[in-house]
Amino acid sequence: MTKQSGALTLIDLDTATPCCPPLAQQPLPAETAAVLAPAFKALGDPVRLQLMSMIASAPGGEACVCDLTPAFELSGPTISHHLKTLREAGLVDSERRGTWVYYRARATILRQLAGLLAADAPS
Amino acid sequence: MTKQSGALTLIDLDTATPCCPPLAQQPLPAETAAVLAPAFKALGDPVRLQLMSMIASAPGGEACVCDLTPAFELSGPTISHHLKTLREAGLVDSERRGTWVYYRARATILRQLAGLLAADAPS
């Protein structure tokens, strides 16, 4: 579950993306758009966006599912499903340690997405 | 269509959002996530992401629908629908000038979204 040995994730942004000529600098090639869009799509749900921020801002850089789930009025399976979506979008990694599963944000991807949206115009 | 006089758009990010404590700095409140998610959602489609980049990178900062449509192998209505989605997400503005309609990126929002994703950790 944790280490996606080899090429497991649907989208491996790290390798597949030359990435990040700021959006406003030059038109995104269709292939690049196709690779990046799923990441934005994953962030396009309020629950997942909140999950993402909880994970990214968690002390130690990781958050336990057991801490994430009770923060929402949603069933366990639903939270698990959203976490899976984030994982498949390449936004987080998961690791099981004993009974609990911890999620960790992939800073690289976040930085890439931020760079994409960054206005080149300084202000 | 162009000036949303008063409060028209579903999401008015400019006013509704205190916005942009970097995602990884503190957990996003549910209400903020609910406001921001639709913007990411709008970017979560390859066609719209490409449209967005074409508009944002267009000379003069604006692009005519007549230039956008032929760049895709999609029907006019479909492109129009995607542009509407971007508009309702607060990502673009549209203005009719004579026969043609021009779309323009909202730099403010893009900067807000970029700020959200920006890793506070320098590297």
Added chain:
DNA sequence: CGTCTAGGTTGACATCTATCAAAACAACGT
């Protein structure tokens, strides 16, 4: 007015998505 062209709206349809209950799986404690 009539008519052309550029865009948008409506209606329909196939696919995807968010959600839950129920079941399955994983690790720990007895």
Added chain:
DNA sequence: ACGTTGTTTTGATAGATGTCAACCTAGACG
């Protein structure tokens, strides 16, 4: 082995989404 607790998978369902064809609207130009 057995039961308990944490997490994921499966199946089902209501609702959202992307797409098109057909139709409608807005200007421009005679």
